[in-house]
Amino acid sequence: xxxxxxxxxxxxxxxxxxxxxSLAGRAREQGKWTxxxxxxxxxxxxxxxxxxxxxxxxxxxxVLRVDVLSAxxxxxxxxxxxxxxIAMTPRGKPLTQERVRELAExxxxxxxxxxxxxxxxxxxAGRPVEEVSIGDIxxxxxxxxxxxxxxxxxxxxxxxxxxxxxxxxESFENxxxxxxxxxxxxxxxxxxxxxxxxxxxxxxxxxxxxHQAEVDTRxxxxxxxxRHTGARVQSASGARRENKDQGQ
Ligand code: SAM
Numbered sequence: 001x002x003x004x005x006x007x008x009x010x011x012x013x014x015x016x017x018x019x020x021x022s023l024a025g026r027a028r029e030q031g032k033w034t035x036x037x038x039x040x041x042x043x044x045x046x047x048x049x050x051x052x053x054x055x056x057x058x059x060x061x062x063v064l065r066v067d068v069l070s071a072x073x074x075x076x077x078x079x080x081x082x083x084x085x086i087a088m089t090p091r092g093k094p095l096t097q098e099r100v101r102e103l104a105e106x107x108x109x110x111x112x113x114x115x116x117x118x119x120x121x122x123x124x125a126g127r128p129v130e131e132v133s134i135g136d137i138x139x140x141x142x143x144x145x146x147x148x149x150x151x152x153x154x155x156x157x158x159x160x161x162x163x164x165x166x167x168x169x170e171s172f173e174n175x176x177x178x179x180x181x182x183x184x185x186x187x188x189x190x191x192x193x194x195x196x197x198x199x200x201x202x203x204x205x206x207x208x209x210x211h212q213a214e215v216d217t218r219x220x221x222x223x224x225x226x227r228h229t230g231a232r233v234q235s236a237s238g239a240r241r242e243n244k245d246q247g248q
Pocket of ligand 1: 087088089090091114115117134135137142145
């Protein structure tokens with residue numbers, strides 16, 4: 001199945017941009033994913049091709065018009081009805097690796113890119129549009145966020161990454177940051193690669209990596225660590241409950 005990406009944007013010339021090179025670029029040439037960058041302005045309804053207007057209630061900036069946005073979304077839904085529609089917005093649900101994996105396993109995605117002050121809120125009530133944020137920062141437009149989301153999906157498509165395990169061992173895949181990596185030279189400015197990684201003992205290496213992943217997650221991302229340990233406590237108590245229910 002080819003992953004079909006549609007991007008609704010005022011700047012289609014920004015695509016494929018960085019997705020035209022390296023893994024994503026090769027994968028596109030091989031037909032593993034397709035890209036349709038659609039100009040939102042083509043759905044304007046007046047002779048000036050207006051896409052925005054002043055905010056109701058006053059204030060700075062301009063707001064993307066709902067009649068124009070809905071026409072653009074309807075066009076994308078008609079072409080790829082099974083693909084979820086995602087609007088990039090700092091007001092959205094923070095993007096996670098779990099959501100990226102779900103998207104990558106599906107038929108594709110339609111991404112709506114905002115500009116100016118963003119979208120007329122009624123688009124979210126009137127169309128099946130999921131609001132997604134790429135972090136607690138404000139970009140000038142949704143295009144860079146869309147590129148990020150697509151990059152994260154494309155690398156997970158079957159056959160895109162060299163070794164399939166390089167995807168499943170990454171940070172966030174099991175709720176933890178990944179363990180640190182080293183490569184030659186063995187010694188650099190007096191710093192050596194940890195002995196265990198040169199031991200050839202695979203069990204010891206796996207144990208060291210697991211420990212490092214846990215320590216680094218706890219120190220760098222207490223939020224992730226809390227969720228991870230909470231999930232483990234929950235699943236252990238869930239298992240205990242299940243055993244009890246089954247009289248074990
Ligand atoms: N007025 C909006 C607010 O304060 O929530 C910010 C609008 S921003 C200047 C313009 C566009 O950039 C947004 O409509 C959105 O498409 C995109 N954008 C900015 N920050 C983003 C983020 N953290 N995640 C996803 N998209 C973002």
